[in-house]
Amino acid sequence: MIRTSFNDNWQVRPKTNPFAELSGQTVPYREVTLPHDAMIEQVRVPSEEGGAGGYFPGGEYEYRKTFFVPEEHRGKRVVIEFEGVYRDAVVFINGDYAGQRPYGYSLFRIDADRFLRFGQDNEIRVEARAHQDSRWYSGAGIYRDTWLLVGEVVRIAPDGVRVATPDIDAERAVVEVATTVVNDSIEIRTADLLIELRDVAGAVVATGAGKITVLPGESAIARQRLYVRDPALWSVAEPALYTCDVTLVGLDSERVTFGIRSLRLDPVHGLRLNGESVKLRGACVHHDNGVLGAATHARAEERRVQILKEAGFNAIRMSHHPMSKAMLDACDRLGMLVVDEAFDVWTSAKSPYDYSLSFPEWWARDIEAMVAKDYNHPSVIMYSIGNEIPETGTPSGAAWGRKLAEKVRALDGTRYVTNAINNMLAVMSELASLREQAAGINTLMADAGDMMNAVAVSDVVTERTAESYSVLDVAGMNYSDSRYALDRERFPDRIILGTETFPTRIDRNWALVQQYSTVIGDFTWTGWDYLGEVGIGRPQYGSTPTHVAPYPYLLAGCGDIDITGHRRPASYYREIVFGLRTRPYLAVWRPEHHGQTFIGSPWAWSDTLPSWTWPGHEGAPVTVEVYADADEVEVLLNGRSLGRRPVDRFRAAFEARYEPGELLAIAYRDGVESGRDVLRSATGPVRLRAEGDRPVISATGGDLAYITLTLTDANGTLHTSADREVRLEVSGTGALIGFGSANPSTEERFDAAERRTTEERFDAAERRTYDGRALAVVRPTGPGKIRLLASAPDCDPAEIIITVESPS
Missing domain, CATH: 3.20.20.80 (Glycosidases)
Structure with missing residues (x-):
């Protein structure tokens, strides 16, 4: 079936009682682009039971979308796919009940063609709710992608191509391709089925062909065994992926990716991959x-x-x-x-x-x-x-x-x-x-x-x-x-x-x-x-x-x-x-709690930061932790040794009095240095830095730009104790969809952007950093340039430009 994104041009609002609407108590819809979380936009409310969901209130929401269905789709099969709607989704098309799904995490599909008006605009409406139904933050609404699928009455079923690799050795791999074909016509249909397997470079490595006959109103599975010579095995270190192209000649086609790998399990060797x-x-x-x-x-x-x-x-x-x-x-x-x-x-x-x-x-x-x-x-x-x-x-x-x-x-x-x-x-x-x-x-x-x-x-x-x-x-x-x-x-x-x-x-x-x-x-x-x-x-x-x-x-x-x-x-x-890092690691307990009894749960790590910047605590006692796979560790503060300590459970602790400068940890194994780590105090004026995860992103495919905002000194050392409000202005072909910090206890929102409509889109929002950091996420709205300007008190502004490209 032909698959196209169905994410654009939706509207959302809190679900409204129709009788209340008759009396004039209307709630307006607003435009959204999917995926969309309706819960993150709500005002949090203190309550005895609300901690499980982050003190976000429950709610009922309804989404709607108007979409045109061309006349040429008459007689075809039209399916709308939802990858996830939280929760108790009920779908209506042109006012008629079309289907539902109680579970908020299951992909489901709605057979839409029987409800459609061809050659006209159609309306789909989705209701969802979230209320005391989760032990964690669930979110709400149509929070995953949606798709429109259009196909012939004889077609490959959605998720109808399944690839297995039951027999693998160094010379070849057996690749079994099972294709489910559906026949919604009123006659017996026979079609030619072609299969091509391609390696990561796109070269054809195996082909298959055959016929499949499907009775009216039924489905059938065509199962073919193909052989790939000298297979590249999928593994954690080398995740080699193949593609499988299945063509139902003159009717439909489907492409899936797969990997060739084997699994074995026994009590002697445990789990074996390849x-x-x-x-x-x-x-x-x-x-x-x-x-x-x-x-x-x-x-x-x-x-x-x-x-x-x-x-x-x-x-x-x-x-x-x-x-x-x-x-x-x-x-x-x-x-x-x-x-x-x-x-x-x-x-x-x-x-x-x-x-x-x-x-x-x-x-x-x-x-x-x-x-x-x-x-x-x-x-x-x-x-x-x-x-x-x-x-x-x-x-x-x-x-x-x-x-x-x-x-x-x-x-x-x-x-x-x-x-x-x-x-x-x-x-x-x-x-x-x-x-x-x-x-x-x-x-x-x-x-x-x-x-x-x-x-x-x-x-x-x-x-x-x-x-x-x-x-x-x-x-x-x-x-x-x-x-x-x-x-x-x-x-x-x-x-x-x-x-x-x-x-x-x-x-x-x-x-x-x-x-x-x-x-x-x-x-x-x-x-x-x-x-x-x-x-x-x-x-x-x-x-x-x-x-x-x-x-x-x-x-x-x-x-x-x-x-x-x-x-x-x-x-x-x-x-x-895990044995994956040889260097030691320095972490410092927050000095404001020094001398107090730590009673965190078994889920709670020590109250530490990788920082030696603690203004206002000069001369105060502080505990330093060093993590290392070593026999012993030495810590030096501004060149003075604080002594050596044996490493127990990959950890050694030192007591010091804070003074700005340099904190150095040296690990030893068998008396020989095996690695070192250093922390330096941030000095001088605070600088605001904005760094994108990538300079170029795609306009489609669910791509995003992540921009990390940090407060540092001139050398790039993080100012963990200089938190302040950071204001963002986003313009061009992008929308600010998330902005916040890792502060575990805050009343700040992640979503609330102050949006202004001008000739050029302009989003603005303000958030406070936490331990010197904040994060902004921007969704591209089309090809072009996204400009992000960040400013903070007593800091020079920071600007970043991100290029948004159309897919090739």
Whole structure:
């Protein structure tokens, strides 16, 4: 089918009661371009229950679009595809109900031709809502891409070309292409089917041809085996991609990309990719894009994957919902392994109005949508059927798990099935007695990680979860590293994946991953910070920690990488633990809290910055951390040694009194220097810098320009303590769609641009930096030039020009 973008010329408004409109209480629509997050535009409201969603209120929204359908489309099949609408989407075409989808993360399609008026304008309207139905920031509205598909009555079905590589060796790869052809005519149709496989350079490496006969009102699958000589294998290091062109002669054509790679799994070698054992250095990732809210732009997804890979991760677990097509494409291109997850709930609710209300009726269709989306992506190695499902500790839950796992296998037998089981939640009904047995009721909550691990190794957990684990290929375990050694003895054939772990325990967890062949990887919570679940990873001081932070907290605060894409100290520590960084890394505790008792949760990293700029704290005590894979570390302040310390758990701590200048860390192994890191104080006037991620972007395809704004001295050293308001003016062929910082607790908006209509588009907005940084995101509106002018008090303005090119 011919696929064209359907993202332009939409309008949106809060959903209005039609009876209220009759009485004159109208709410105007406003123009938007998809993808669009309606929730990020709302005013946050303090509430007792609002922390899960970042204190954004729920709401109902309606979108509409007028589009012309030419007369020549009469007799064809017209389909409108939505990659994601959050949530409970209901679609109307020309006023008639056309379809719906309760789940907010599933791709779905609407057969539109029966509702259309050919040769005329048509109206599509989409209703969506979000209200107490998620444990994180969900966003709302049509937040992913939309497409218009037009095809003949005899055509290749959408997602109808599936490519598998069941047999690979050094000389050749067997490529099996299964093509589903649909016949909506009233007669038997026979068509010629041609297939071409091309390598990364575009050269044809295999061809196939045949006929396919399809009965009226039915579909049929044409399955062909082709052979690629000397295949280039897809891997994390070399993500080689092939293309498969399928032509239904005279009727339709389809192109998909795929990779040639093999997967093997056993308790001796663990997970093998192309015959080589691989340990998953994993990041759990939610779907929001920081200052963009939930809006899913292709460049935003690609940028996240790039930064995560640069930080040392080789795998992403999409938590806790199916991954976007754009991120899957990026993972394929860049070489990132994927565990794609179906659900956060089955039949037992976690929020008052969540997907559990729809799960019994819709789960199979949503599994089908996930697998259809993922099938041709070599990056996808595993499907997760759930996350922390309470039912897994019951016979009924085990039966549901078996049903879901077998459904996945029936649709795709080329990948593995897991389930991210929280062993403590699986035995919640007996938790009180287990707590007392494990550690004593008065001290148990001092560390949530110790509590979960103590419960996880109980006989009750072993017995109650045995069947739920048995239905899986890989036993996914959340916060249960205590079971790794135990299960090696009790269940020697059980292959384990740490599907969710505390970032503060990566050194111990990674040692276990390396020690046991049955443990194939570790996924930290989280790789990238996110909106909602506010403050679970925030620094806390005192005696009694709390789980959720009060308003105006906005972020979880537990990501290795903050919402702007900046790597936090935990990220460099992890890179050292993974053995990917030889240099040490310096991080300094914020001196204003020196001497106070740190009581952050196991998700909370130390309250540190890679900065030696602390004006107003001259002479005050400060704690310096050094991360290193070394025997010992020496720290020098302005040339004076603060001594040497042994490295314990890849970390050494020093006490100093702050004085501006230079802080130097030198790591030693076997008495020989193995690396050094340095921090220097920012000096002199503050300068404002604007730096784009790329000088040239594309006018189409979901591309974006990311502009990092920093406050530095003349040498480029970050002024972390000189935060101020930065005003942006964007003009030319671009629109400012996101602007903000990684401040975890703020009332500033990300979206609120002051828009002025002149002969040339002009957007302006003002935000305050956080630790010297802010981020702006600009969407191109057409070919040409985008001009961004940034200004801040007592700083010279900074200007950047970005070229927007039409695709070649």
